[in-house]
Amino acid sequence: MSATTLPASLATTPSPAKWLRFDPDRTVHLSVGKVEIGQGIMTALAQIAAEELDVPLDTIRLLAGDTDLAPDEGSTTSSLSIEVGGASLRLVGAEVRARMIARLAQRLNCAPADITVADGAFLRAGVPTGQDYWSVAPEVDLVRPADGATAPKPIAEYRLVGRSAPRRDLPAKISGAAFIQDLVRPDLLHARMLRQPFRGARLAALDEAAIRRAAGGELRILRHGNFVALLSANETVAHRAAAAAPTHAQWENVRRLTPAQQEAAWLVGQPSDDREIGDPGPAAAGTVVEARYSRPYIAHASIGPSCALAENRDGHLSVWSHTQGVYPLRAALARVLDRRPETISVHHAQGAGCYGHNGADDAALDAAVVATLVPDRCIRVQWRREEEFGFEPLGSAMAISLRAVLDPAGKPIDWTAEIWSGSHVQRPAMGGNLLGHEALPVPAPDPRPTDPSEAAGGGGTRNAIPHYAIAARRVLHHLVPGAPVRTSALRGLGAVANVFALESFMDELAARAGVDPVTYRLSLLDGRPRAAGVIARAATMAGWVRRGPGGDGHGWGIGFAQYKNRSAYAAVVAEVEVEREVRLRRVWCAADAGLVVNPDGMRNQLEGGILQAASFTLKEQITFGETGVSSLDWETYPILRFSEVPEEIACDLIDAPEERALGVGECTLGPTAAAIGNAVAHALGVRIRDMPFTRERIAAVLLG
Amino acid sequence: MRIDFTVNGTAAQVAVDPTTPLLDVLRNELDLKGARYGCGLEQCGACMVLVDNEPVFACGREVGTIAGRHVATVESLAGHPLHQAFLDEQAGQCGYCLAGILISAKALLDRTPSPTRAEVVAALDKHLCRCGTQYRIIRAVERAAALLAHGEVR
Numbered sequence A: 001m002s003a004t005t006l007p008a009s010l011a012t013t014p015s016p017a018k019w020l021r022f023d024p025d026r027t028v029h030l031s032v033g034k035v036e037i038g039q040g041i042m043t044a045l046a047q048i049a050a051e052e053l054d055v056p057l058d059t060i061r062l063l064a065g066d067t068d069l070a071p072d073e074g075s076t077t078s079s080l081s082i083e084v085g086g087a088s089l090r091l092v093g094a095e096v097r098a099r100m101i102a103r104l105a106q107r108l109n110c111a112p113a114d115i116t117v118a119d120g121a122f123l124r125a126g127v128p129t130g131q132d133y134w135s136v137a138p139e140v141d142l143v144r145p146a147d148g149a150t151a152p153k154p155i156a157e158y159r160l161v162g163r164s165a166p167r168r169d170l171p172a173k174i175s176g177a178a179f180i181q182d183l184v185r186p187d188l189l190h191a192r193m194l195r196q197p198f199r200g201a202r203l204a205a206l207d208e209a210a211i212r213r214a215a216g217g218e219l220r221i222l223r224h225g226n227f228v229a230l231l232s233a234n235e236t237v238a239h240r241a242a243a244a245a246p247t248h249a250q251w252e253n254v255r256r257l258t259p260a261q262q263e264a265a266w267l268v269g270q271p272s273d274d275r276e277i278g279d280p281g282p283a284a285a286g287t288v289v290e291a292r293y294s295r296p297y298i299a300h301a302s303i304g305p306s307c308a309l310a311e312n313r314d315g316h317l318s319v320w321s322h323t324q325g326v327y328p329l330r331a332a333l334a335r336v337l338d339r340r341p342e343t344i345s346v347h348h349a350q351g352a353g354c355y356g357h358n359g360a361d362d363a364a365l366d367a368a369v370v371a372t373l374v375p376d377r378c379i380r381v382q383w384r385r386e387e388e389f390g391f392e393p394l395g396s397a398m399a400i401s402l403r404a405v406l407d408p409a410g411k412p413i414d415w416t417a418e419i420w421s422g423s424h425v426q427r428p429a430m431g432g433n434l435l436g437h438e439a440l441p442v443p444a445p446d447p448r449p450t451d452p453s454e455a456a457g458g459g460g461t462r463n464a465i466p467h468y469a470i471a472a473r474r475v476l477h478h479l480v481p482g483a484p485v486r487t488s489a490l491r492g493l494g495a496v497a498n499v500f501a502l503e504s505f506m507d508e509l510a511a512r513a514g515v516d517p518v519t520y521r522l523s524l525l526d527g528r529p530r531a532a533g534v535i536a537r538a539a540t541m542a543g544w545v546r547r548g549p550g551g552d553g554h555g556w557g558i559g560f561a562q563y564k565n566r567s568a569y570a571a572v573v574a575e576v577e578v579e580r581e582v583r584l585r586r587v588w589c590a591a592d593a594g595l596v597v598n599p600d601g602m603r604n605q606l607e608g609g610i611l612q613a614a615s616f617t618l619k620e621q622i623t624f625g626e627t628g629v630s631s632l633d634w635e636t637y638p639i640l641r642f643s644e645v646p647e648e649i650a651c652d653l654i655d656a657p658e659e660r661a662l663g664v665g666e667c668t669l670g671p672t673a674a675a676i677g678n679a680v681a682h683a684l685g686v687r688i689r690d691m692p693f694t695r696e697r698i699a700a701v702l703l704g
Numbered sequence B: 001m002r003i004d005f006t007v008n009g010t011a012a013q014v015a016v017d018p019t020t021p022l023l024d025v026l027r028n029e030l031d032l033k034g035a036r037y038g039c040g041l042e043q044c045g046a047c048m049v050l051v052d053n054e055p056v057f058a059c060g061r062e063v064g065t066i067a068g069r070h071v072a073t074v075e076s077l078a079g080h081p082l083h084q085a086f087l088d089e090q091a092g093q094c095g096y097c098l099a100g101i102l103i104s105a106k107a108l109l110d111r112t113p114s115p116t117r118a119e120v121v122a123a124l125d126k127h128l129c130r131c132g133t134q135y136r137i138i139r140a141v142e143r144a145a146a147l148l149a150h151g152e153v154r
């Protein structure tokens, strides 16, 4: 491997010393830039490192996400942590092992090939040398950059990677303190925010006396432009103040929303940045079929609202955050606060699952701004539930029109997806703002919504191009910069709605052709064996042959995608019963993610993706009131409950050890949404093309 | 105001406004971080604790009302078969919801040592899990019941 093809993380930080060191207590201290967001990545990375070094798994200690101490691996996004972070660690481990062996071979005057490693100890021709990593390490230069030239261990020799390893972080999480919300530091001052309703709004009046009465204790009200924080040493006091504050604040220049804007259909026809990707037109001649699909705005809706700590002491700002990327956050904070990045440290601390870009980074800025104004205290910002729903960036609504030209056999020969969507990534480094910045005396400029490039997997266009063998495939993408709410990355980005649409449409086309949906798909997957493999496996697992004619309230449906058209393959079969509402009975999934690092961890991720997608598909829609989001709690934004979980979920991993290891956090979402959509259509004999499949929507369909 | 109660078998005494949520008292006065803030609205279950063996939302319960009562938090479950069962099933993703769920599961198993699946689901239905770990959690509770039945209480 040449230096130019190093995985991104290793290219940025080529010195092995920055990744690992051997500590005197016979542990290996690993520093990584990818962070735990509930996906189990720490466990998988420990397995990879232990494997390459041949040390016991329990000798690995991990430090993740720290601008002082860990490599810069950007953000933990797009299911890339295994693919990029894991690949880097593998090369680092191989390099360190080789340098250690070379040094020892020199000392023992033997060939490096004579030396092997077992449990961290070196053997020469199978005989213990009395030396191990810890004894040799002081003589080895680990600072010199790695060039990726050392061949990693052959996969056939793996003994840790490929076996299930228990999650390292789970014991703490089931017994007590484990999260950023649980951090306690000296001089703690609790902060809650009074939020500016939307950028441009001006605080005209604030009834501070009324807020103090509601607080019922010592309270400091910090106003800085339109940025307002409520501070107290007593958390209950700060919380009560914040709960009361919105009714005692008068804002001017507040943008107004209409109910129509909460629907995806509103995006169609808005001013947009347009582009065309894929095969040029004109479309081929033949029978034309068209349909329009949609999904609404969806919340990340983390179970633990965003939290951050910050302290400004002696000119240095330390921030604790559950951000997905400590270095990008530090850069953004430096810009907003007009400080040099070196004067800021960002330390990752685990939060509840975020599933993308939620309020984590915004809370970090809130804390950093307060800490800047109130130095020498540790400022702890905790967002309220209503604040999380009201102000986190949302997954964008999308409207998708699909148009296929069919050949005489009813197979598509030309495919056009026309997409209307808000941005899918508005992180600060991509044209977005940290929320509090818009309320500061010198407010942020208006955001400049963009979308990830096609090279990065696309945003609104993600998975819009079908994986199937169709002669011409194109996408017309309308990025609507004036989406009425802030939108950014939510698990799967545009892939969830695009796969829902395209796989629903595939079923509609199969039905038109009078062909079974699985057979129809397989007939379009010539030369795509991994895709065909997962579809066939999922169908077998589900006993697809039992699928009846449908229309009797009992339905089966399938959905498939290769995530980003370049990552993991997943096929999902759903079985539903539909009476007044949709009841998801069983789900089967087959996934091919190349080399599997931690099989049980991977199944856990697949199951989580399936259930979250079921929740999106069956239940979720953000609603708007006059001045902003109006679904501000779990009653107005219901998600899947225990009583709605299917009685069986089975996930099979296709064994493909010779293929690149891929992440699976996002690959099941689109296929699950589509499988449910197709199962409901099968059950009812009528197609529903708009998410979510609520009781009201089912009723509307049943009443015709 | 001074309020006396028992937490995890130990006497506790706090001097706070009696309308303070029990959740804030546990977390900030007694440094027990297992019960978590999720909504403060009695809608998610992240804050669940036992008061006299009944699961209650600590976010919505004023501490003044628990004077003289027995509170149990997830910190008291060390060694309970539920712990082993959750680890055996690897029933967790981010884990934020788990402490509250373990509490409801404990209350269920105390009352109904061999619950049916429907009983497990009913006992946990007031809890939300955004990561989609419910399927594993249900299995973990069933496994804990089986461990209990086999007398494997450590």
Ligand code: FES
Pocket: B036, B037, B038, B039, B040, B041, B042, B043, B044, B045, B046, B047, B048, B057, B058, B059, B060
């Ligand atoms: S925090 Fe108490 S129910 Fe959500």
Ligand code: FES
Pocket: A038, A303, A352, A353, B092, B093, B094, B095, B096, B097, B098, B128, B129, B130, B131, B132, B133
């Ligand atoms: S495991 Fe994350 S909310 Fe349940």
